[in-house]
Amino acid sequence: MSEATLDRPMPRRFLGRLTAGVPQPMLIGGAILTVFLVLAIGAPLISPYDPVYQDIAARLAPPSLAHPFGTDNFGRDILARVIWSARVDLQIAVLGVIFPFIIGTATGTIAGYFGGLTDTLFMRVVDVVLAFPFLVLMLAIIAILGPGLASFYIAMGLVGWVSYARLIRAQILVLRQSDFAMAAKSLGFSHWRIMFRHLLPNAMVGSIVFSMSDAVLVLLNGAAISYLGLGVQPPTAEWGIMVADGQAFISIAWWISTFPGLAIVVLAFGFSLLADGLGEKLGVRP
Amino acid sequence: MSGAFFEVEDLTVDVATDTGRHVIVDRVSFTLGKGEILGLVGESGSGKTMACRALLKLLPSKRLSIPGGRVRIDGEDVMALPDAGFRTVRGKRIGMIFQNPASHLDPVMRIGEQIAESVRFHHGSSRRAAEARAVELLTQVGIPDPKERSRGFPHEFSGGMRQRAMIALALASDPDILIADEPTTALDVTVQAQILRLLKELRDARGLSIIFITHDLGVVAQLCDRICVLYGGRVCEIGDKRTLLADPRHPYTAGLTGCQPGAGATGSRLKTIPGYPPTIDAMPSGCRFHPRCSNAVDACARLQPPFEDVGQDRRLACHNPVVSELTSVPARGFA
Amino acid sequence: MHRYRFVFYRPLQLLPVLVGISIITFVLVHSIPGDPARILLGTRATPEALANIRAQFGLDEPIWVQYFDFVKNLFHGEMGRSILYKVDVIGLILGRLEPTLVLVFGSVILSLIITIPLATLAAGHRGGAIDHAVRMISTGGLGMPAFWLGIMLIILFSVKLGLFPVSGYGQSVADKLHHMVLPCLTIALSLSAVLTRSLRASLLAEMESDAAMAARARGLPEHIVFRRHVLPNSLIPTLNLLAVNIGWLISGTVVVESVFAIPGMGQLLIRAIFTRDYMVVQGVAMLFALASVLTNFLADILTVVLDPRVTL
């Protein structure tokens, strides 16, 4: 190694930190997500057909040049539907994670920071939520709020926050003992400021990484409970529901459920890579 | 020098970072005789730990690599051994004790079991014999009630006892050389004194050679025979403890001895080395100490000083060494 | 020994959790629109018949009266009658318990059998082709819905290869196990997707831990370091994750039970929900809750046993 390489001028160091060193998984994951994003945004331009247009004459057509992914039992083009689904599914993945994230983060922070009775109560609530049968909750929510995506987000919010809250709480429990928390306290900062300005930003990284994987779980949940009438309403295309609907035709038209299924798997793969990359970058275990 | 029991020559460690490859241990060479204790000093980040880990080929990250260097034990170049062969060097020839015993002991395994595991692996003893040996080793390192204690878990031990257990663990494989990486930095002075005494006893009893890493010159003065001073990954000066401490030639060594807070009255200012230690991605050119050096001359910024023998079993890398005042060590303030 | 004292007091803390769940379930289930009497009577319902059924099952009482009746019955070891089956709920549930238990246990064991080698492989080849392959397999496992995967497994292993029965639960112990392989595999594949990721991460952390490094410095060969110092330490967080997910896992059996026609609690619950068979829903929900709570309790005990540092 020559001396020259060692004698980098100072500014290069910061530039280098910004540009280089993005972990490879993050790059690939990011690329996959970008593709989906482009599909979602450009659906009207990219999609070869109207996703809800039914052509009964061409129903259950296997993949061909005209319909690269085949058609479903209404003669709708699967490719078009897969592309349009990206809109809904990305929205589900994002919104289905954001609410749990916000609720979980806030409660986890408060419980971990104050400890004691607050924490004990909080942990019992967590126990209840974890032990509560999901199905019953879902039904109750649809029943009370009616079907549709809004109820789905609410249901996810009611259940999903627990994971975030547990993660954050565990981090806050450690961080609140840290010197900088003690320093903030000794400088006379308010609890609110210490919790949300000092502790939370440092505790959040693990949850951000987790949210990447959680996004996939949310998508799958959406599919799994679609038979309860929750979530996206027909004829809107959504991968999970396409897989579920295609199940009836699995032995005569494999393509109906396979392509949207693949889309889910690829998106999940992208999220998982992004999570690992983020974890590596930010120095947390996923 | 060539007949030494343990020789390290041009040992180099590289790290690949976002900003490129950097040398963090740069052609470090030293020797160690049988039963000798070598103190490796230098401030935090100077590469002491990396140099020693490289001796065991145990670098903590994939980004670190050893591009060169020879390590001879009894004349055999162990660095050249294939991985499988090199494993016999670990533990059996070179044992290591770490700075932070709390994390370097397996937290979920009983102390006695961990020692016995090492004994069984290296000596093929039976389970019972290994357990008995574990208790024996714990006794040797001065753990009270060793039989009982061998059934304890690391977290149940105090810091000093954990460090003793760590030493016992290193001894379990009967190494010829012991590397001690700041084993007392986290400990109290009173406990530190006990550990230093234990190491000395072990050297006397077993003829162990010890490499002792620290940045506390006081500890070195107490324990070691020779001292090797590192700065910025390079060796500045090696020599016998007495001559080196009494008559530091490298300005950095001199700075270090001068910094020791022991001397001087309450309220009087301490001598310090101005500036901050360099970071790996912004190493000064030439002599790495030159930006902080009061003796620096033009050449220092351009040329890396050669590492030369300066007599009295002493080697030095400096363009403009401190002139020997031949004064003795600073007097003890409150004797 | 004080580390284990939570074994005595924790069950007391579980009580409020169960009471909470029972109340929430009760209120929620009763607030879902849909009247069990109407469902039972179908299109032929007449007001008299409806009133008759409601009176029979006490559905005409205010909800809190119904709840207290439920609690009162519970103290007598009863749980009321199923509206659909007209038998005692406890007996009904107990009859369905075994298949679900077998399914859950089988899946957990199978998922560990899948997870440990996969995670080990992935961690050992971090960032390499094998790591990516494992990720691909596990995200695939995660991305395939159980109803789809189950059918695929049936087509492959039962219809094409004839290795396993298509569906059902079987009679003798061996027969039952034979029947449960595919259902367990279906759940295990998606479960191990989650577990593999977690285990891979903790393996990576433990493999680079100071303790593992120290063990290597002692000259222990990699396989011993792995087996004795890395794996045991890494399993703890994964086991905890498993415990936390047990509630979801049990809910997940619903789909698999219907795909494989296993007469378990999941199917009972679904049908009870659809027919608003209140007491059955209540009973199954409580049992699921109890199972989840107990599993977490067990995981706590296991953690304390495995990790001597932990006190609860």
Added chain:
Amino acid sequence: MTIDRTPLIEADDVVLHFPAPGGGPLGLTRRSVKALNGVSLSVKPGETIGLVGESGSGKSTLGRALLGLESVTSGHVAFDGVAVSAKNPRGLKTLRRETATVFQDPMNALNPRLTVGEAIAEVLRVHNKVPGPEVGKRVAELLSLVGLDPALAARRPKALSGGQCQRVGIARALAVEPKLIVADECVAALDVSIQGQIINLFLDLKERMNLTLIFIAHDLSIVRRLCDRVAVMYLGRIVEEGPTEQVFAAPRHPYTAALIQSIPEIDPDIVLPEAPMQGEPPSPLNLPSGCSFHPRCAFAKARCKADPAPTLRRRDGHGWACIFDPGQLPSPATATRLTTTGEHP
């Protein structure tokens, strides 16, 4: 050195126990970590006092209790004559406004997500120390005060060296314009060369601002350089307290003596004593009866175990908690010299 004025901060018989996991075979008995067991200490304005002692002896806990960061089990803490306790939020508030801490680990004491400038500015804003527009200027002032280039304000702690971080920590502490700073092992994690710089900085600040400083450390030689008075702690008690020079020159408690003897000197000719102390420190869960140092004390008598723990006796502003009078113990320095020279000529 001591100027007779009312104390700035005063602890009176402070006891602080932390709840611990229960004991007994079923773990049902209540236990506690006895971190502080009746500590009294008073610090006058402008004074620098060093707190030394073994790890776990309660130094940090005392520091935190003094600043009201930990609520005491019994006893009182008063700041500037006002009682500090959770029940007196006003007292606590003034305390927080007029005191500051500097922590051991320079990196961890700063929020890694805030830049240095933000961290300091935040304090200025929360306490309304300077009007909004002048915050930037004041930050720059503070940074120069601790010897840092104000341009560093834009960096995050990770981009600074340990020594620089510690200076930032001190600058932040100074931002509240405190009357009192508690520095908890604030140089232990630093290099020897940087240590000196920080100590010199403290000496400067003390002279320029008449700061009151409580300096916690276990490096006695540093304490000796910096502090006017020193208090030695052992197992939650102050066992010796007095003017630094006096304590170092003639320690009166055997523990202090052992501690001073154990400092490794840079002079190879001054050899460490054979056994400065026996055994391991007892657990703060079960304190030994009597003088808690007796199991490790070379001079222990039966009385040491049987009698209640000795309280601090004072003579000439120098207090010690030992039943022996100073003359009764062999001088540590002479004792060391004798044994060592005897064995290693």
Added chain:
Amino acid sequence: AGVLTIGRREDSSTFDPIATAQNIDFWVFANVYDVLVRVDKTGTKLEPGLAESWTVSPDNLTYTFKMRDAKFSDGSPITSEDAKYSLTRIRDDKLSLWSDSYKIVADMATPDAQTLVVKLKSPSAPFLSTLAMPGASIISKKGMETMGEEAYAQKPIASGAFMVKDWIRGDRVILEKNPNFWQADRVKLDGVEWISIPDDNTRMLDVQAGQIDAAIFVPFSRVQQLEADPNLNVLLEPSTREDSLLINHSHGDLGKQKVREAIDDATDKKAIVDAVTFGIGTVANSYIPKGALYYNADNAVRPYDPEKAKTLLKEAGVSNLTLTYLAQAGDEVDEQVGVLLQQQFAKAGITLNIRKVDPSQQWGMLVDGDYDVAKAYWTNDILDPDQKTTFVLGNDSNMNYMTRYNNPAVTKLVAKARVEMDPKKRETMYVELQKQAKADVNWVDLYYSPYINVARKNVKDFFQNPLGRFFLEDTDKE
């Protein structure tokens, strides 16, 4: 000989004949219990069951049944006392879901063990048909009284071809041949297992793999593929099932006949038959199923004509008609019809929103009138059209199958037809009713579909009549 295994969607809920209204239970009752009067294989005629013969008094109020010499599965004789007990139970027991249909019975007498005399409150044409309903199965009085309701419902004493050997709840009902059945010679199978396999795919795969002998509830989409399997027989049996589109007459513009006509015109029934039933069903033209008693083959069908629908809507002064289609979540056919209608209605300028809800909730919403349109179906329990006519047009307690259709003339005619004993006259009445219903668009008739079952080739005579009864006493397995 051998045991026939049949896969179905759900398991039985009870063996108490009066305590259920579910087909899934009724179809097994027909194997286990006999009734006084049976429906024949064509589903259009009654034939003797446990009653060897019967006479009706001229005033049509007294029915005298002569019972045959038959035994219960426990060997005890089946007497008129048992028949009386069974009919009394279904009329009076608090468990009974069917009391209303039997309130017509005023009194019963048992002059001797073989004779049952039933007195009606008023003449009733459908009365004999109701005796053929599985709810009126003959159970053992002594057995019920000694065993108690719960035990009997779990393992009943049988009067039919098979008896319950074991019932593994949630899994299967295991029947074995009843040696004491009066037609025991006719029964060839040793036993039958009704196995619950909820998933359609799995159930088909089970038959294909030979794991079970037969499966019922074959999805339309699978027929073609299963027919290609050389090991299987796909059986399409005429049924009384009719699928129709309910219209809530009480919802705003839907009360206007022209609007309803427009909806009917805007519905492409042929396309639905093709897409949903894969061409297996036929377009429905009357609320009375094809092949059933008094079915009017000439009833008109409104052809798909979105333009006409538009005109009609304009005439009715309705623009921007927006409707909500209430679909049952999890029912693919329901959803498919909705998706098809959405596109068809759009061509007529009608916006259709689909709202999926869980089945029980849907039921509640239909009953409460909380919907615009929804798909529903009906299968007859008895061969007489009175039952369905009453429920659909008779304006009885269920608001004409939740449609809120109200035409007093029709209501009056329904009541009249019920007591008219002359088949000829009744027929004209029912033809009139079918025409009127169609004219009023009480609902939109969509399609008739057969029962679709599949059996392996070695299964012989696996047959289901239009009312759903399986004639397992004739079935054999080679």
